[in-house]
Amino acid sequence: MPITRRLALSASAVLAAGAMIPRRLWAVTTLTAGDLRIDSVSDGTLELPAAFVTDALPDAERADIIARFAIPADRIVTPMNITLLRRGDRVALFDVGSGPGFMPTAGKLAGALAAVGITPADVTDVIFTHAHPDHLWGLLDEFDEPVFARARLQMGAAEHEYWTDPQTPATIGEARQAFAVGAARRLAAVGDRMALFEPDAEVLPGVTAVATPGHTPGHTSFAIGTPDTGIMVTGDAIGNATFAFARPDLPGGGDQDQPRAAESRKALLARLADENWRMIGYHLPGGGIGRCVRQGDAFAFVPEAG
């Protein structure tokens, strides 16, 4: 099963809205198996205050963990890896990045797709891990028009119910209120185009929804194919390549329900390691593709592409 990481030069692409995407080099990690082709395409990077991660750590362990895992003191720059699946006439995206206006370093998906010869109009399916801004907001362009106009859209029913609940902006807490308002607006804009699925559903032929709640109420991972020939799309169930593997019990700053997220994370890590899955993590390095291996009573991420 060949796996490559390369730089692709995008042809100058003109979007429907008339915006020109300049030619630039994009890092693309590609995995092929039979008629299945998976590309990890980048939406850019997220830049977060380090406190977003470190404030959630237990007081007694914070200094040790910051030192052990070399967590930067001021800000954390994290990749955003979108999974592009091509098989037969299907062109499927798992999440769509943050779109315009969320962060200047993000919202780059259209250029990354152009570099692998795909335009938004080619996309037949969009499947969401969850509805956070860096995964969902790229659904609409700067004129609030749907970007993937022809695609079938799918999201977990529990996730959709939470973010479309009119109570959520008032109950989610101030820090995430903008997430809730932004998600509700985008989900309202696509309305009935969003099909809903339950845990264990087959969302595409050979692609199964794996419930991994906690990061958000209905966060879902996706098993594409089998461990021999496929890959597990883990979204934000495993939020970083360091302590999320080595200390999956620790609270993740981005996780809404931290105990539940830790339970989902531990179960998913064990499955990835014991079934020897290849994985693609949304915020993991090197295109996010690698394997999870057991290390003592915990785990480690082994990237597969430089």
Ligand SMILES: [Zn+2]
């Ligand atoms: Zn994320």
